[in-house]
Amino acid sequence: MSRDDEVDLLVDAWADRIPGVDFTPLDVMSRLRRVALRLNQLRADAFRSAELSSWEFDVLAALRRAVPPHEMSPMELSRATVIGTAAMSNRLENLAARGLIVRKANPADGRSNLARLTDEGMTRVDAAMLALVASEAEELERLTPQQRSQLADLLRQLGSEAG
Known part of the structure; x- marks a missing residue:
């Protein structure tokens, strides 16, 4: 792999300006930031292909992951x-x-309601997820299955709150 990408040049420039500092964290985190920006674009494109915004996808995806009949209270959706x-109330409206989605009275709590995914909501969120998985798979094609697994393990460690 080439040693002359933008991050390498950025790290080299800082190392020239402030000698004696280990810029390895900048090297890693700058690359993660660039990957995150690319992922945000992939996600936005996938959601747009299903005529959804990111926040709409998030709420619909939470409902889709719930057991049928794919309904949750606003509080559960807020947590998810x-x-x-x-x-959340505004988003559900x-x-x-x-x-x-449709909203209905919560039989377990007369003071609240439940949001239930409609067939149209399910169609849209499924289409968005399939588009996202396809674009992410394409993005990861340059890595071997073993590299993907290793990367997932490393990111799992980096992303865990326990550190």
Whole structure:
């Protein structure tokens, strides 16, 4: 692999300006940032292909992963998507207006409601997920299956909160 990509040049420039500093963290994290930016674009393209925004996909995907009939309370959705309850309420209203979910009374709690994925919502979120997996697979083709597994293991370690 070439030693002259943009990150190499950036790290080399900093090493010239501040000698004696180990810039290995910058080398690794700058590459992760660039991969993250690329992933954000892949995700946006996949979601757009199904006529969804990222936030719509997140909510619909949480519902799709739930056991049939694919319904959750706003509180459960807030936890699953790490979105505040006020924002979630607004998002659910927008999704219902688009026909991607329906809202119904919660039989277990008369003070709340449940959001249920509609057939149209399921079609859209499934299409977005299939487009995303295909584009991510294409992005990873340059790695062998063993390299992909190793990378996943390394990122799992890096991403764990325990460190």
